[in-house]
Amino acid sequence: MDFTLSPRGESLRSRIQAFVDTELIPLERLPDAYDEHENISEASLHAMRAKAKASGLWSLQMPQERGGQGLNMMEMAACYEEMNRSIFGPVVFNSAAPDDGNMMVLNKVATPEQKQRWLQPIIDGEVRSSFAMTEPAPGSGSDPSMMRTTAERRGDHWVVNGTKHFITGAGAASHFILIARTSDDARKGLSAFLFHKDDPGWEIVRRIPIMGPEEHGGHCELRFTDMVIPDENRLMEVGDGLKLTQIRLGPARLTHCMRWLGLAKRSLEVASAYVSERESFGLKLAEREGVQWLLGEAAMSIQVGRLLTMHAAYRLDQGDFARKEVSMAKVAVADTLHQAVDTAIQLCGARGYSKDTPLEWIYRYARQARLVDGASEVHKMVLSRSLLKEGGSFWKWG
Structure with a gap:
């Protein structure tokens, strides 16, 4: 199983990474970039979306003939992770929930007439x-x-x-x-x-x-x-309503995981920068064993989440519903996001608890991860039923 991205997928990933670093993370520091609900303001969003479109980074999940980039799920996993290193990222690239999941399901099941009327305006960013x-x-x-x-x-x-x-x-x-x-x-x-x-x-x-x-x-x-x-x-x-929800929610749950991994990585980026500079009792925090354990454990959890997410994306690309794989990723990454941002706040101390960093924003946002698109306990029930039904085949290769 090879997780190497296609040349085009890697190019888009690196370009999104550069866009986030140069355009979005600096924007997060400006008070007037936010609306009254702590998301990106409409004026800032309009400007950033125009730049994303001009850069060819728009609607990664949609077919090229409809104005998207035509990425598969594995390529999306890498790109969505990069875009949500900024708290503004997904909506700027037209890859935020619920539009993301709605576009994908409409593209799969809607009639040509329905796609033109109901889907295309969402792809174009004209409506939500x-x-x-x-x-x-x-x-x-x-x-x-x-x-x-x-x-x-x-x-x-x-x-x-x-x-x-x-x-x-x-x-x-x-x-x-x-x-x-x-x-x-x-x-x-x-x-x-x-x-x-x-x-x-x-x-x-x-x-x-x-x-x-x-x-x-x-x-x-x-x-x-x-x-x-x-x-x-x-x-x-x-x-067919239940069938439609199953078609929609599997990929939608996984794109949540992709985005949450970006927030988890950003949390460790903030913490790593702080502990590398902050000194206490004659040593930088990063030199202390207890700090290293916290960072190492969080980093390992992120990598486990990335592998689970990429494996589920691979299975979806093969035409499988990947119910087990998506459920495992959903549970693990929801926990990982909370662990990463909680660790980052602890290491940054009062600065992490303040609004001087995005950590408190991410922390409050992260609590919903164990609830949305099926509570973690429900997904564990799904996994238990699969285990009881399949026995040792639950862990089969391929």
Whole structure:
């Protein structure tokens, strides 16, 4: 199994690394580069996106004929890791959640007409998107079978009623993918639909406050009241909603891991620079054995996460769903991100706890990693079921 990047993949990786170092990390130090939710401001984002497009670093995950770079998952893993060494990186390159996952699933399953109307504007950066699936209790969270939002067919359209919450990016999105119940069938009871922000029959009830910095559009609660969706805006076949979520969430979970590894690496970069200069009791901190242990352990965890992520990317590139591999990467990298930034804050002391570095931003952001796209405990359940079913074949090569 060779993880060597193609020449083009390596070129894009190194160019993204240079862009992050010269454009984005300096931008993080400017107070007016942030919006009120601690993300990159719209003015700064517009300017940086223009530079990313001009540099040929735009929409890495999309086909070249649609204006992207056409990278495979292994190439994306290396490039996404580099871009999220900056807290502003993914959205600048049009590779941030939820647009990233939405673009990939629409490119796989949408009709040509749907791609032109709903996908292309996201690729071009003209609009943002959102994926409306999660519901308040007793509705669906990690268990889609509990979904209570319904879509009832009436002739050539569907009427939607229900509530969704923690819908990432909804406050700024124009294009939405909605998952709703269309029957009581255990496997084929959900269907997927597309709708536009200006369509009547739905509202944003509130933007839910969270502990961390927010993606553009926040995390919102939505209410649907007799919302009408034409059947032409249905994705895939009736009853394929669960299938669509599986197609979307596997790669989307892995791209989270790719980005989190970039944040983990950035955390150690900040800490390494500090301990290499800071002296205490006659020695630089980097010369102390306890500091070396902390850095070495965090660095090793990052490398383990990178190998798990790249292995899962390889399996996806081979056409496999890679459920085990993605779950293992998701659990391990979520823990690694928290370990890396926590270690960095500890080594930097009060400076790490302050806003003089991005560490406190990353620390607050990192806590969601063990929750989003399936809590770590759910992924461990998936792994346990695979082990019990496969036995020794769980660890087979190839």
